[in-house]
Amino acid sequence: MAEVRLENVTRERGLLCPVHDLTIEVEDKKFVALLAPSGSGKTTIMRIIAGLEPVEAGDVYIGGERVNDLSPAERDVALVFQTYALYPHLTVYENLASPLRAVKAPENEVEKNVKQVAETLNITPLLNKLATQLSGGEMQRVAIGRAIIRRPKVYLFDEPLTNLDAKLRVHMRAELKRLQKDLGQTAIYATHDEVEAMTMADKIAVLRHGRLIQYDTPDEVYHHPRNLFVADFIGSPPINTFDCTFKEEDGRCLLDAGEFTVNVDEYGDLIKKAAKSDELILGIRPSDFTLEETGKKKDIIPAVLYVSEPMGAVTILDLKVGEKLVKVKVKGRYEAEIGKKVWLHFNRDRIHIFDKKTQETIV
Amino acid sequence: MADVKVKNLTKVFGKVTAVDNLNLEVEDRKFVCLLGPSGCGKTTTLRCIAGLETPDKGEIYIGGELVNELTPSERDIAMVFQFYALYPTLDVYDNLAFPLKAQKISKSEIDKMVKEVAETLRITGILHLRADQLTPGEAQRVALGRAIIRRPKVYLLDEPLTNLDAKLRAYMRAELKRLQKDLGQTAIYVTHDQLEAMTMADKIAVMNQGILQQYDTPEEIYDHPRNLFVAGFIGSPSMNFMECELHKNHKYMLKTDDFEYDVTEYKDLFDKEASSEEVILGVRPEDIAVSKRKLGGPAFQAEVYVVEPMGDQMIVNVKFGGYVLKAITEYDPGLKVGEKVWASLNEEKVHFIDRKTEKVIL
Numbered sequence: 001m002a003e004v005r006l007e008n009v010t011r012e013r014g015l016l017c018p019v020h021d022l023t024i025e026v027e028d029k030k031f032v033a034l035l036a037p038s039g040s041g042k043t044t045i046m047r048i049i050a051g052l053e054p055v056e057a058g059d060v061y062i063g064g065e066r067v068n069d070l071s072p073a074e075r076d077v078a079l080v081f082q083t084y085a086l087y088p089h090l091t092v093y094e095n096l097a098s099p100l101r102a103v104k105a106p107e108n109e110v111e112k113n114v115k116q117v118a119e120t121l122n123i124t125p126l127l128n129k130l131a132t133q134l135s136g137g138e139m140q141r142v143a144i145g146r147a148i149i150r151r152p153k154v155y156l157f158d159e160p161l162t163n164l165d166a167k168l169r170v171h172m173r174a175e176l177k178r179l180q181k182d183l184g185q186t187a188i189y190a191t192h193d194e195v196e197a198m199t200m201a202d203k204i205a206v207l208r209h210g211r212l213i214q215y216d217t218p219d220e221v222y223h224h225p226r227n228l229f230v231a232d233f234i235g236s237p238p239i240n241t242f243d244c245t246f247k248e249e250d251g252r253c254l255l256d257a258g259e260f261t262v263n264v265d266e267y268g269d270l271i272k273k274a275a276k277s278d279e280l281i282l283g284i285r286p287s288d289f290t291l292e293e294t295g296k297k298k299d300i301i302p303a304v305l306y307v308s309e310p311m312g313a314v315t316i317l318d319l320k321v322g323e324k325l326v327k328v329k330v331k332g333r334y335e336a337e338i339g340k341k342v343w344l345h346f347n348r349d350r351i352h353i354f355d356k357k358t359q360e361t362i363v
Numbered sequence: 364m365a366d367v368k369v370k371n372l373t374k375v376f377g378k379v380t381a382v383d384n385l386n387l388e389v390e391d392r393k394f395v396c397l398l399g400p401s402g403c404g405k406t407t408t409l410r411c412i413a414g415l416e417t418p419d420k421g422e423i424y425i426g427g428e429l430v431n432e433l434t435p436s437e438r439d440i441a442m443v444f445q446f447y448a449l450y451p452t453l454d455v456y457d458n459l460a461f462p463l464k465a466q467k468i469s470k471s472e473i474d475k476m477v478k479e480v481a482e483t484l485r486i487t488g489i490l491h492l493r494a495d496q497l498t499p500g501e502a503q504r505v506a507l508g509r510a511i512i513r514r515p516k517v518y519l520l521d522e523p524l525t526n527l528d529a530k531l532r533a534y535m536r537a538e539l540k541r542l543q544k545d546l547g548q549t550a551i552y553v554t555h556d557q558l559e560a561m562t563m564a565d566k567i568a569v570m571n572q573g574i575l576q577q578y579d580t581p582e583e584i585y586d587h588p589r590n591l592f593v594a595g596f597i598g599s600p601s602m603n604f605m606e607c608e609l610h611k612n613h614k615y616m617l618k619t620d621d622f623e624y625d626v627t628e629y630k631d632l633f634d635k636e637a638s639s640e641e642v643i644l645g646v647r648p649e650d651i652a653v654s655k656r657k658l659g660g661p662a663f664q665a666e667v668y669v670v671e672p673m674g675d676q677m678i679v680n681v682k683f684g685g686y687v688l689k690a691i692t693e694y695d696p697g698l699k700v701g702e703k704v705w706a707s708l709n710e711e712k713v714h715f716i717d718r719k720t721e722k723v724i725l
Contacts, residue, residue, distance in 0.1 A: 165400075166556070170600050174669040174680045174687065181669075181700060193529070199671035199678065219696060222674040235674050237533055287675040307541040309562035312585040312598050313649035313691065316562065318537040325537070329675075333582065338544060 002063040002153035003028045009058035017041040033201035034190045041210035042190035078147035082159040084139040086131040093127040137168040155187040228359040237327040242282045259322040283352035286329040292343040301344040365426040365516035372421035381407040383573040396560035399570035443510040449494040518550040591721040600689040624661040636724040645714035651690035662707040
């Protein structure tokens with residue numbers, strides 16, 4: 001049992017990236033991502049859990065035990081950083097063995113554990129190499145190996161894949177996710193990369209300026225963001241937003257975005273109840289549009305092709321709607337001249353509506 | 364006219380051949396990306412075109428003229444590194460005017476050019492702001508503007524977007540692509556990021572270890588990579604590779620320990636092109652369908668290893684034999700780790716690669 005609980009944790013004084021009144025519970029055996037732009041306090045939170053940073057208020061619990069007064073070593077957590085921090089003059093074997101040597105484990109146990117961990121991480125052929133002879137991906141695996149060899153209660157990963165090249169990052173993402181499931185131990189993973197958080201985590205804690213904004217499954221965070229910040233942060237390319245005004249005409253509820261108008265009868269009551277004013281923001285994800293040749297359908301926006309970006313399996317189309325640039329993701333190829341007029345149809349069940357003043361989600 | 368021709372270019376540094384007999388023709392008004400991992404020779408090639416390096420062999424032509432003996436400034440090119448270097452205490456106007464002042468152009472001419480470029484980049488409204496008051500997006504446009512204001516014959520860009528965050532990079536990609544089309548001037552763009560090359564270029568020159576691997580449109584490179592390196596380098600997640608053995612009996616079969624695939628219809632192709640029985644089967648993630656029941660075409664049973672949701676789509680990692688293969692599918696929350704599924708390959712899109720020569724057979 002090693003759930004991690006932060007209750008009203010505050011750490012502000014003298015910090016560039018403070019944490020304000022944070023309450024969050026990470027269930028046992030779960031993989032939780034702390035997702036935020038850099039400078040939002042992710043690393044501070046990791047350091048608080050590890051015991052490297054004292055708190056000014058609030059409590060930290062690991063496995064049900066209050067650990068505020070315990071030293072880092074007594075908390076039994078392992079930290080993996082962006083930089084690998086291996087001993088350069090030692091072999092991979094000795095690097096992996098070092099945490100066990102530090103607790104004076106018997107030699108036969110050291111050997112057994114090193115071999116097991118090396119097997120799990122596919123680094124058995126590297127055991128006799130010096131750390132300096134390794135590639136970036138190999139070093140990161142050794143660093144992870146060193147963290148897991150002690151079988152601590154909790155793993156804390158602070159942007160561990162950031163320094164790897166794109167291909168290796170995609171590969172390691174899946175490996176690390178599977179490894180955590182196989183080990184069955186709680187992991188907290190700090191990242192600024194929404195794709196990493198989405199693909200790896202059981203739950204994502206989206207933070208901003210040291211405060212928790214939303215804590216949900218990847219599916220919930222993507223489909224039901226709590227506010228505009230979360231909606232914009234999750235998803236690539238980001239959600240398209242249109243400033244609009246809420247109007248009632250002849251008993252119909254409309255969003256007037258200038259270039260187009262959307263009928264939102266079904267959300268009318270909700271909007272009237274929740275909105276602070278008539279000023280709203282309509283949000284539509286790039287994958288929730290389809291292209292039409294004519295403007296005959298309902299829920300349609302006139303647009304002009306600005307540029308198209310083929311990516312292989314999908315194409316991103318950049319279109320001008322009035323003065324605004326809108327990104328649309330379509331399957332396969334799309335060949336068209338710059339300046340071509342098209343129509344964007346959207347699925348009304350998939351739109352998001354935000355309050356412009358509070359930035360909170362209404363629909 | 365400002366096409367760029369590189370003929371038999373070789374550049375050696377000590378024992379390393381950075382560029383090895385490169386031939387490349389960049390047509391007038393086209394946007395060409397030099398793409399490859401670090402150390403592939405792409406930046407050296409760009410620097411030879413710019414005149415910052417002297418070729419050991421070969422010729423460089425710009426607009427039909429041999430420029431080997433010309434200095435960088437005589438070549439009328441603009442070299443753009445990362446777009447950020449603005450003078451923070453100068454306003455946008457003076458930042459834009461700076462490259463012109465260095466050339467002793469008259470004040471009225473400078474004014475005209477600054478206003479023109481500001482118009483193109485839609486930054487007329489911020490000409491009076493100081494550079495350190497700009498948002499990152501605005502700063503980028505100004506930096507772009509400063510690079511293009513001289514209207515040189517050719518733009519040479521060296522990883523200009525590398526230091527930007529992911530969102531801004533995605534935004535600038537589209538802006539830069541459109542800007543190049545609007546200006547209608549030749550651009551050569553060096554990058555290690557296959558996505559940048561795919562999305563922006565008219566043609567991509569893929570390089571590795573100093574050697575040009577393929578020079579084609581993004582679509583051609585993606586659909587018809589010429590060799591194993593290009594196949595693996597383009598696309599994210601990468602193409603899946605499985606090492607197979609070709610059995611030539613009355614039927615032609617590609618076999619692994621757990622899978623066989625009837626390729627008799629390609630008999631002639633294999634007879635002509637395959638140098639041995641060792642063949643790599645290559646399949647892109649979007650060309651693998653994952654399902655509970657068996658679909659048509661070549662298929663095998665596999666175990667769900669990891670599922671990576673991405674919102675509208677997901678990457679399903681399936682374990683099969685000693686391989687973990689990545690498939691991109693519609694988002695399906697019902698798939699569970701450890702579950703047995705069928706992975707079916709899209710026969711129209713599979714690739715066969717000769718393992719010895721690394722050439723793509725199909």
